[in-house]
Amino acid sequence: DVKVTQSSRYLVKRTGEKVFLECVQDMDHENMFWYRQDPGLGLRLIYFSYDVKMKEKGDIPEGYSVSREKKERFSLILESASTNQTSMYLCASSSQQGAGTEAFFGQGTRLTVV
């Protein structure tokens, strides 16, 4: 069974802390994505990666960075957490085969910044 696993379901962090959200996929997918989900705003793309050590900014990259040192792992980093980064964070992966393929999502990490 295909799987995208996010390291935490719930996280509570303090303002100013450096936060790492980890995501691992076991499908040998080339593409990996980080979204945040907020009520009424849907899924907004933060960063994505087409290959190891490669990253591209999405629609809302400010305040975030990412790391992809291995094909199966994609990390989202909040350099200095702020309360407006309280949100649900979703990781996804997809194959590059063909023009447009299914994205598989993790279960999400609900981050609260206090």
Place this chain on the structure above:
Amino acid sequence: GENVEQHPSTLSVQEGDSAVIKCTYSDSASNYFPWYKQELGKGPQLIIDIRSNVGEKKDQRIAVTLNKTAKHFSLHITETQPEDSAVYFCAASFNNRLAFGKGNQVVVIP
């Protein structure tokens, strides 16, 4: 980039009735249109998808229709059941990524 709009934002239906959610997209180069269902506390899961060379696709009680000329596609759920209550997202592909609509909360009333 691609802009995907989804209507309505919420939808309540009586159990057994049909539900229809509509999406429009802006980039005529988009050629892959998936629909995702998100249940409470879970990540979105693909329920059906359609490619631009097809006008309609059906899988049991769910179907998707695509009108490329008008740049809109719709999700149809027939004989709705309580387990269909969820948030549904449409998406359109562009540049090897997906652009998502804002989601639709479907509530099936028993």
